[in-house]
Amino acid sequence: MHPHGTLPGSEKGLSRAELLAAVSLAIDLGLGQPMEHMLRSSLIATRIAERMGLDHRQRATVYYANLVGWIGCHADSHELSALFGDDIAFRADTYAVDMTGLPFLRLMTSHVGRGLPAWERGISAAVFLVAARSQVATLIHSHCSSAGVLSDRMGLDGQVGEALAYVFERWDGRGLPNGCRGEGIPVEIHIAHVADVVEVHLRTGGLAHAKDVLRSRRGSQFSPAVADVFERDAAEIVDGLFDMDVWVAALTQAPDRDRTLTAEESDELLRAMADFVDLKSPFTLGHSRGVASLAAGAARHLGMPSPDVTHLYRAGLVHSLGKMGVSNQIWEKKGPLTTAEWERVRMYPDLTGRILSRVKGLESVVSVAMKHRERIDGSGFPRGIAGAELTAKDRLLAAAEAYQGLLEPRPHRAALDPRGAADRLRDEARAGQLDAESVAAVLAAAGQRVSRRTPWPAGLTDREVEILRLVAQGRSNREIAADLFIAEKTARNHVERVYAKLGVNNRTQASLAAIDRGLVGFPATAVAEK
Known part of the structure; x- marks a missing residue:
């Protein structure tokens, strides 16, 4: 199987709407909200759009702009965590304030340096205040570009990706990154803004409280026209939202609810989901694709049936x-x-498992995916499953995930080279944690994956590939300079040349380009292991 191709014998395609609904559940978790927040807010948005007389394509944009509107946030989790500590707690707290002016500034400074000693936290807050708008604007610009790219990768209408560029803009023009205002912002985004915030306050404080919040931000954060429609028909718009099976109800409203993907389209959307997750941390860039390719290659090496190869690839x-x-x-x-x-x-x-369990056609995949951290001696997690309870597929994915993780840097250790990772994996097999046959199959597959001596794509030099990988790991120009023992100005020039060759302008875009071109996971001068 080509690493970016479709597996021979791939099964019948999956429901596109269900996979995107599953993505929304993962987004909910990253926002610090209970799962089904975005599904429920999509229903609210759809009901508002109907009452405003939007046409079919506009309603489709409303549905998906709301469902995956915050998809780009998670690509900035590394930077957000560096600024505010717990990125998820910070996002959850933003729903409590109108995201502008002193209340928002107080919220941000209350999170800066959280967990540090008081004196260090005070210094961090002071430094942040000096450049607050610039730092937040950089994050938001990165978010918006990431959201558009990820939306496109998931096969959404281009109109959705275009709308997501306005997700941090406000009716009063005090938003970011461009300060657009009023009718200059797509009406679909105005509706999504209201639905997203209303759902949180409706769930946590009831309808009267949600209406109070909406009134207090009408004409500032929110479009008066959208706010007025909700105010007028609030009881009908929220009717039954907490009594129904919201997964079923939201999918009934999905504009492409009857669209079944081909096997190739299914794998492409699952790869986009993998990229979405791996962008959360620069330490895991390309991890899921790497695990999937290793697991599938190892399964073929063992002569497993084609459906099992497919299950393992998708589970990875x-x-x-x-x-x-x-x-x-x-x-x-x-x-x-x-x-x-x-x-x-x-x-x-x-x-x-909870995110994917309701997607029809993924049952066998989910069963394996949930057990990738289990170990045959019972020392793994989350359930401590051991021995015969772990199938051949479970054991193979566990070995593939362990090996891929060893090749990648982590906050507490540097990446291992292929030989060092192989030695560590064999040690774990000897200790009875990993299955020896699975380890041997993964290493056989890895022997083919690590060979490289063709020219780098986009005309990149060895040094520029090295720079790109450091950028993808979240390193600043100063840190890159220190790592490579070069001047900071030299590092900046290298980064600018890399961005120019790849046609990108921020870390997230550079990271996605690195994934697409197979530039993550291996040393710049890697050669085949003999």
Whole structure:
């Protein structure tokens, strides 16, 4: 199988609407909201759009702009965590304030340096205040471009991606990144803004409270016309929202609810979902695609049936979705985790299962994906499953995920080279944690994957590939200079040349370009392991 192709024997396609609904559940977790927040707010948005007389295409844009509107946020989790500590807690708190002026500034400064000693936190807050608007504007610009790219990768109408560029703009023109105002912002985004905030306050405080919040932000954050429609028909718009099966109800409203993807389209959308998750941290860039390719290659090496190869490939792509529910403050912590932090980490495979369990046709995939951190001696998580309870597919995915992770840097260690990773994997097999046959198959597959001596794409030099990987890992120009023992100005010039060759202008876009061109996961001068 070509690493970017479709598996021979891929099964019948999946429901596009269901996969996108599953993505929305992962987005919910990253926003600090319970799952089905975006599904429920999409229903609110659809009901408002109908009452405003929007045409079919506009209503389709409303539905998906609301469902995946915050998809770009998670690509900035690394930067957001560096500024505000717990990225998920910060996003959850933003729903409590009108995101402008002193209330928003107070919210931001209350999160800056959280968890640091008081004196260090004070310095961090002071430094942040000096450049607050610039820093937030940079984050928001990156978010908007990321959202558009990810929307396109998931096969959404171009109109959705275009609308998402306005997701941080406001009716009063005090938004970012461009300060658009009023009718200069697509009406679909005005509706999505109202539906998103209303759902949170409706769920947490009731209808009267939600209406009070809407009135207080009418004409500032929210379009008066949209706010007035909700005010007029609020009881009907929210009717039954908390009594119905919102998954079924929202999918009934999906504009492409009857669209079944081909096998090739299914794999392409699952790859887009993999990229969405891996962008959450620069330490995991390209991780899910790498695991998927390794697992599929190992399965073919063992002569597994074609459906099993497909299941393993897809399980590799989606196994990390639950990571969206764990803060980058935990994922990127350099020291040991506390008991509470470790419990959060242990639950992410179960979150993956909860996100994907309702997607018809993924049952066999989800069963395997949820067990990629289990070990045959019972030392794994989340359930401590052991021995014969772990199938051949479970054991193979566990070995593939472990090997791929060892090739990647982590906050507490550098990446291992292929030989070092292979030695570590064999040690785990000897210790009875990983299955020896699975380890051998993964290493056989990896021997083909790590060979490289063709020219780099886009005319990149070895040094520029090295620079690109550091950029993708979230390194600043100053940090790149220190890592490579060069001047900061030289590092900046290298970064600018890399961006120019790739046609990108920020870290997230550069990271996606690196994934697309197979430039993550290997040393710049890697050669085949003999």
